[in-house]
Amino acid sequence: MKTVSADTAKQRWERDILKPAVKKAPERAVPFTTISGRPIDPLYTSEDLADLEPARDLNNPGEFPYTRGIHPTGYRGRLWTMRQFAGFGAPEETNQRFKELLKAGGGGLSVAFDLPTLMGRDPDHELSLGEVGKCGVSIVSLADMERLFDGIDLATITTSMTINSPAPMIFAMYLAVAEKQGADWKKLSGTIQNDILKEFIAQKEFIFPPRQSMRLITDIFAFCATNVPKWNTISVSGYHIREAGSTAAQELAFTLRDGIEYVQYGIDAGLDVDAFAPQISFFFNSHSDFFEEIAKFRAARKIWADVMKNRFKAKNERSWKLRFHTQTAGVSLTAQQPYNNVVRTALQALAAVIGGTNSLHTNSLDEALALPTAEAATLALRTQQIIAHESGVPNTVDPLGGSFFVERLTLDMEREARQYFEIIDRMGGMVEAIEDGFPQKEIAEASYKFQQAVEARDKIIVGVNDFVQEDETPIPILYIDESTGERQMARLLELKQTRDNAEVRRVLDVLKETARGTGNTMDPLMDCVRAYATVGEMCDALREVWGEYEEVPLI
């Protein structure tokens, strides 16, 4: 016999309390959805968590599946690393900014390279004209890397380098500088982004075709496992996927699925999973929808722990722990009323901290207009220091753990990510999905929908589509002129006259030979770098052997 179940407490509340109240005073006529378009209920109670098993889904900080954090002490042991991304102009200008940031209490360096460097082109290439030193620092050869880290002891700091296609070349230069300073490679610590999949998906700074690009990455995994064991060999990045317009769940799904692809390629290259997986780190965006972001970070840790333990059978607990860097959302910054960006950034940073980020970059208020001024960059760092030392948030681990709302969102995020995993697994993997344009199309669709929501004013951006202010006073911005281009071009000419060009040709030939075969490309690259071969020359050598990737443009 069927029994009609009685109303639950939440249903009773909805019927007896909520409905009459709404009848009397209606809800605001806006869609109650997250910035990703996820519908949100008026209330969450324990009834929304019927599928949550605390021991399985949450456990405690420092315990599998690490939903509540990878460290038992949270930030009580050590605060997150305040790592401000910086780079512009010629290497000596960025060196100066680095020294200022370290003096202001920044905990680690983070290098932004200019577009020619990111694309493996020397300053004299046609496509480099007008771009040298504009979006980051220009690094042409080891000589520039020596200038960049002049007076900075690589043995005692940690450095993150946002470099992808030419990651092996730039990393080789860093190792060569460390060698010259007398630092032990085994003690060096830092990160190279080295995440090519998200370049194909979102940021589009690719050079070589996907499979050859993946080989460069597994070569670095193998090289570092032996020679630079503390180095984070890859920072699997959702940041750019989100900036390109994905939803929070897509960012989570595509990033972790990229991570799975790298681990699979490493294993297929003959590496033991526990020999390289602990050095994989992640990089997420912290956008404006506060709770959705916190749920995303918590879900990321949980899914990765499960993937590593159960899908890849990793045995080392360090392989299970997802460590991540966060940057606040550049795309959320507005050129209008730029001081509002300080508030946006503070909220996004707070979400990242509550989500348990291991390191954090806060954007500067002027970044919708230009690269940040020194004053704006300092204010961004101070924002983190205020959260760390005044808000009280770091006193306890995972402060929102157990929140009905946040736990529901965390479970929903996980479910959505796993649905994408299934689709991509069926396609044969992420490389195949990218070749089919799948993640690219999903992101383009989401970004267009968001823009339509903004224009329909379903989503309000303060100062842009509401609360607009005419006649704003412009703020001071950093203007980068063409002088860096001229200086770097002159230096390149001088370098080619003073170095041993026969030796450069010889080592570039060895690099090409290795690329044709199966040896580790890092070994010849170290020799190229020591001979002062340029980034453009090293990338051209590989272009000659592997060709270049050309995207089919889709709209």
Added chain:
Amino acid sequence: MKIRVVIAKPGLDGHDRGAKVIARALRDAGMEVIYTGLRQTPEQIVGAALQEDADVIGMSILSGAHMHACPKVMALLKEKGLDDVLVLVGGIIPDVDIPKLQAIGVKGIFLPGSSMQQIVEFITANVRPRAEAI
């Protein structure tokens, strides 16, 4: 006859979110949109405009390379007798560069926060009149 628009990304930058959103918005507004894809030289952009018989060229530039790319594109358009093509630039353009771009003939400059609707209206109001097809 539909307004024909070439949307291009000059320079080395790969951030194509803006270019793609605008391309789609113009298409939805009834225009014929040709998206060139990434890393186009000024020669390629003008070549595409010529080949596609474009009424409008829209360039998306965020990297600071606008003072390099735009004068070249404008000079090439003049050289090819395409001076009546409406040229728009969208992206991150410092205030000091706006008069310089206007002086060389860039008609529309759209900064962050511009709406798709504004751009559609600007094109409709400023595009060259098309000779009626015979």
